[in-house]
Every structure is written in structure tokens, then in C-alpha cells.
Amino acid sequence: MTHKLSINRERLLGQLEQLAGVNRLADRSCCRLALTDADRRGRDLVVHWMREAGLEVRIDRIGNIFGVRAGQTSEPPVMTGSHIDTVATGGAYDGCYGVLAGLEAIRTLNEAGHRTRRPLVLAIFTNEEGVRFQPDMMGSLVFAGDLPLEDALSARAEDGALLGEELKRIGYAGEDCSELRPRAYVELHIEQGPILHEEGGTLGAVQDLQGISWHELIITGTSNHAGTTPMRLRRDAGYCAARISVFVRELARRMGGSQVGTVGVTRLVPNLVNVIAREARITVDLRNTDDGLLNEAEEELRRFVELMMREEGVTIEMRQLARTPPVRFDEGVLGAILKVAGTLGHDIRRMTSGAGHDAQMLARICPAAMIFVPSVGGISHNPREHTEPEHLALGANVLLHTLVELAQ
Numbered sequence: 001m002t003h004k005l006s007i008n009r010e011r012l013l014g015q016l017e018q019l020a021g022v023n024r025l026a027d028r029s030c031c032r033l034a035l036t037d038a039d040r041r042g043r044d045l046v047v048h049w050m051r052e053a054g055l056e057v058r059i060d061r062i063g064n065i066f067g068v069r070a071g072q073t074s075e076p077p078v079m080t081g082s083h084i085d086t087v088a089t090g091g092a093y094d095g096c097y098g099v100l101a102g103l104e105a106i107r108t109l110n111e112a113g114h115r116t117r118r119p120l121v122l123a124i125f126t127n128e129e130g131v132r133f134q135p136d137m138m139g140s141l142v143f144a145g146d147l148p149l150e151d152a153l154s155a156r157a158e159d160g161a162l163l164g165e166e167l168k169r170i171g172y173a174g175e176d177c178s179e180l181r182p183r184a185y186v187e188l189h190i191e192q193g194p195i196l197h198e199e200g201g202t203l204g205a206v207q208d209l210q211g212i213s214w215h216e217l218i219i220t221g222t223s224n225h226a227g228t229t230p231m232r233l234r235r236d237a238g239y240c241a242a243r244i245s246v247f248v249r250e251l252a253r254r255m256g257g258s259q260v261g262t263v264g265v266t267r268l269v270p271n272l273v274n275v276i277a278r279e280a281r282i283t284v285d286l287r288n289t290d291d292g293l294l295n296e297a298e299e300e301l302r303r304f305v306e307l308m309m310r311e312e313g314v315t316i317e318m319r320q321l322a323r324t325p326p327v328r329f330d331e332g333v334l335g336a337i338l339k340v341a342g343t344l345g346h347d348i349r350r351m352t353s354g355a356g357h358d359a360q361m362l363a364r365i366c367p368a369a370m371i372f373v374p375s376v377g378g379i380s381h382n383p384r385e386h387t388e389p390e391h392l393a394l395g396a397n398v399l400l401h402t403l404v405e406l407a408q
């Protein structure tokens with residue numbers, strides 16, 4: 001009976017566009033950094049839609065939002081979801097697509113009067129992006145029990161804001177929801193990479209996700225006059241930041257395989273044309289599908305930092321902001337995804353996720369896996385992020401039927 005069910009494509013596309021419009025900037029970036037007023041407005045909008053769809057809305061102590069749909073039994077639920085916080089230059093689909101497709105699946109089940117055996121829970125995890133507060137995937141990591149709540153609440157943003165205070169300020173400091181621990185978790189997400197698009201594929205069954213290492217480096221040298229200071233006397237934090245940035249790129253190239261490396265933040269002080277920088281704050285993002293190789297990459301970075309301190313007479317403090325090992329997802333949940341795609345008559349390919357996702361944290365407490373749809377040109381974390389409407393609808397239908405399959 002349920003195999004005839006199909007989501008309402010126009011309703012899903014309309015809600016995606018409406019949520020994307022919450023704090024959309026002039027260059028069309030979606031900008032809803034975790035726990036800002038913009039994030040609150042996005043949260044309030046989706047909570048309103050959740051209630052309209054008859055979900056019982058619960059908020060936990062790190063601000064994760066859970067929409068609960070009763071099942072025929074009160075057995076542990078099947079959970080789906082993602083995040084609706086964005087990077088500052090976000091697109092319309094990263095995270096939001098998984099949440100709103102999950103909501104659309106629930107509305108479709110409501111309209112069909114279909115009650116799954118297990119309850120369904122739609123989750124919106126706090127601070128998945130980790131841009132304003134680190135680490136990333138923070139809300140799901142706390143929910144999985146591997147980041148103490150107090151540590152998360154005491155995270156401090158560069159602008160000085162304290163996470164726990166921000167959570168209270170926007171009205172999303174809730175209560176314990178650990179009884180919602182799921183039997184299984186499936187997350188629908190855009191690929192954010194080029195593989196499906198380049199292959200002309202439409203669906204991905206994500207079987208694993210690479211390890212992630214984030215460091216912040218504070219490089220301290222000596223400010224001096226750009227014209228009068230001989231090169232031999234300089235302790236130039238700006239130069240060291242540039243050397244480390246080049247090192248990270250060359251390290252990734254040299255290691256090859258799945259190794260990637262990014263220096264995404266470079267802030268110089270005083271950042272003036274005729275002053276040698278006394279301080280540089282940079283971030284280093286290293287990722288690899290193999291944890292041993294990722295450890296090696298981190299060790300090489302540490303050795304290069306030591307060399308910079310010796311050669312250039314600067315001090316460099318390294319602070320780990322995030323470190324998650326590679327994750328293999330659950331073959332049972334993957335099997336349900338593959339079966340549903342086959343029943344719907346669509347090809348699907350197994351693949352690895354280059355991006356971090358809340359699913360990697362849920363995988364620590366229950367069987368979990370992900371569904372990908374193509375990103376045009378592999379563009380993401382960029383307002384040009386785009387996925388074709390027919391792929392958005394197809395992914396949502398695969399999610400709908402996978403939830404039914406897992407919740408029976």
C-alpha cells in the first residue's frame with residue numbers, strides 16, 4: 001500500500017525556498033550562524049511547520065529540536081533529520097533539505113493516514129557547521145553522549161559569545177530528551193561534492209565518511225615598520241601564516257589518496273599595509289578516509305610548525321578544535337536505502353562523504369546511514385549551491401520509503 005506514496009514536490013520546494021529566505025544576504029548567501037537571531041528565526045519557522053504537521057516538538061538541553069510522530073507502538077523510534085544552521089556563505093540546501101524532506105515525508109504519511117509501527121522522530125541538530133562555535137556536529141555529538149553538555153555550553157565564539165548564554169537568549173535551552181535515543185537513523189543530504197553530478201548519477205547510498213581534524217594556530221611575532229626593518233631582523237607572523245598555508249596544500253598533494261587540507265581562516269593583526277604583522281590566527285582543516293594517515297598528516301603539520309618557530313623566531317600555539325575518526329555506516333540501513341531505490345526503479349551508487357554530517361555522530365549510538373542527491377558542479381558552502389528539483393523530489397521519496405521500511 002505505501003509503495004504508492006509520493007511526496008508533494010511543490011510543497012517541499014516552496015518550504016526550502018521560504019527557509020532559504022530567512023536572513024538571505026544581497027549576494028543570496030543564506031547566513032544563519034548557530035544560535036544567532038537569524039538561526040532563531042529559522043528554528044521558529046520550522047518548529048511552526050512541525051507543529052502544523054501534528055508533531056510533538058521537544059527541545060533538549062543543547063537546543064536540538066525533535067518532532068515526534070507517534071507510532072502504533074512506543075518502541076524506540078526511527079529518526080531522520082539534519083541541521084538548519086548555515087555557514088556565512090551558505091546555500092539553500094545544506095542541512096535544510098534533509099530536515100524539510102523529512103517533514104514532507106511525515107506530512108505525506110499523515111495525508112495517507114499511515115501509522116508506522118515505530119514512532120518517527122524528525123531532528124534538527126544544533127550547530128552542525130561549527131563555524132561560530134567549535135566543534136562542528138556539536139548538537140549531535142552531545143546527543144550521542146560523546147561531548148559533555150557543560151563543555152558544549154561553555155564553548156566561546158570569536159565574538160566572545162558563550163554558547164549556553166546564546167541558547168538561553170534565543171529561547172532554545174530545553175530539557176533532557178535522551179529517551180528519544182533512536183533504533184535507527186537515516187539522513188538525506190546534498191552530496192556537496194562533484195561525484196554524482198559528473199557521473200550523471202541521481203542517488204548515493206553513503207557507506208562511509210572521512211575523518212576530520214581542525215586546528216587553530218595563533219602565530220605571534222613582532223610588529224615593526226615595513227620599510228625600516230631589515231629582512232634578517234623580522235619575526236613576521238604574516239609570512240609564517242603564508243608558509244603554513246602553502247605547506248598544508250603541498251602536504252595534501254604529496255599524500256594523495258583522499259587527503260585534503262584547507263587553511264580557511266587567516267586573520268592578521270594589525271593587518272596594515274606598512275606594518276609587519278605581530279599576530280596571525282589561522283585554521284587548518286585536514287581530512288582523510290584513513291585515520292592512520294590523518295594522524296600522520298597532523299604529525300607532519302606539528303613538525304612544520306616547530307620548524308617555523310625555529311627558523312622565524314615566532315611562537316605558535318596549536319589548539320585542536322575538532323577531531324572525528326572516519327565512520328563506516330550500517331549495512332542494514334544501507335540495505336533499506338538500496339532496496340527502496342531499486343523498488344522505485346532508480347540507480348544508486350555507494351559512496352563516501354567528504355563532508356561531516358550529524359549522521360556520523362548518530363552512528364555512535366545506533367545503526368545509521370545517509371542518502372545523497374547530486375550537487376550541480378559539486379558546489380556547496382556557496383550561494384551557488386544547487387540541486388535539480390527532480391533530484392530533490394526523488395531523494396525525498398527515497399527517504400519517505402526508507403523511513404517506512406525501517407519503522408515497520
Ligand code: HGY
Binds near residue numbers: 128137355
Ligand atoms: O565541515 C563540514 O564538513 C560540515 O559542513 N560541518
Ligand code: MN
Binds near residue numbers: 083
Ligand atoms: Mn550539512
Ligand code: MN
Binds near residue numbers: 094381
Ligand atoms: Mn555544511
